Amino acid sequence: MSNAYDAAYAMERAIRSSNEYVELKRLYDLVNADPASKGMFDNFRNIQMMLQQKQMMGQEITQEEIEQAQKTVQLVQQHPTIAQLMEAEQRMSVVIADLNKIIMKPLEELYGLPGQGS
Amino acid sequence: MSNAYDAAYAMERAIRSSNEYVELKRLYDLVNADPASKGMFDNFRNIQMMLQQKQMMGQEITQEEIEQAQKTVQLVQQHPTIAQLMEAEQRMSVVIADLNKIIMKPLEELYGLPGQGS
Ligand SMILES: [Ca+2]
Numbered sequence: 042m043s044n045a046y047d048a049a050y051a052m053e054r055a056i057r058s059s060n061e062y063v064e065l066k067r068l069y070d071l072v073n074a075d076p077a078s079k080g081m082f083d084n085f086r087n088i089q090m091m092l093q094q095k096q097m098m099g100q101e102i103t104q105e106e107i108e109q110a111q112k113t114v115q116l117v118q119q120h121p122t123i124a125q126l127m128e129a130e131q132r133m134s135v136v137i138a139d140l141n142k143i144i145m146k147p148l149e150e151l152y153g154l155p156g157q158g159s
Numbered sequence: 160m161s162n163a164y165d166a167a168y169a170m171e172r173a174i175r176s177s178n179e180y181v182e183l184k185r186l187y188d189l190v191n192a193d194p195a196s197k198g199m200f201d202n203f204r205n206i207q208m209m210l211q212q213k214q215m216m217g218q219e220i221t222q223e224e225i226e227q228a229q230k231t232v233q234l235v236q237q238h239p240t241i242a243q244l245m246e247a248e249q250r251m252s253v254v255i256a257d258l259n260k261i262i263m264k265p266l267e268e269l270y271g272l273p274g275q276g277s
């Protein structure tokens with residue numbers, strides 16, 4: 042299995058030096074360096090996470106919570122740096138999902154895709 | 160990012176040819192080739208998944224369900240091939256977790272470990 046570890050370290054270096062990661066880190070640091078931006082972004086993230094958690098637990102999400110979430114989405118979308126950061130995160134997560142799909146192929150062949158049954 | 164894809168394909172090949180994966184596949188095929196073993200293993204898996212789902216949804220798990228789960232665990236543990244398969248799965252999942260930890264280091268550095276806050 043040592044070859045797999047070598048490949049993992051190579052992937053780690055490749056991700057770290059990729060344009061996608063360098064840009065993501067630049068925007069992340071930029072947002073977090075400004076207290077107002079950081080506060081707005083943290084608030085948005087907390088609300089998203091709270092709603093996700095509720096959904097996973099099968100709890101009801103109120104109309105008020107939906108409206109509050111929509112407001113924070115509109116707020117961060119109007120903030121150019123945060124909007125760019127969110128786009129950079131989106132691009133990064135697509136890449137990570139692609140890479141994971143490649144790596145997990147051998148196990149997927151054994152067990153089938155999640156949700157497809159056996 | 161093309162280097163990361165090259166590394167992902169190298170990792171895929173390394174996993175597929177590893178002793179851990181070859182042994183896992185051998186045992187998985189052995190269990191699934193025998194209808195009685197397959198039935199016992201599928202039943203065990205279904206009960207585990209049902210309980211996990213209930214736990215995630217915050218639903219109560221009855222004493223009866225706990226006893227039923229314990230019985231199926233005892234049953235599969237007494238089946239030599241299924242017991243070996245479960246150990247092979249355990250070893251494989253440790254390796255996959257290790258590899259994921261290596262690959263995810265750059266993102267972990269940005270966002271912190273899950274549960275550690277920001
Ligand atoms: Ca934009």
Ligand SMILES: [Ca+2]
Binds near residue numbers: 243
């Ligand atoms: Ca054993």
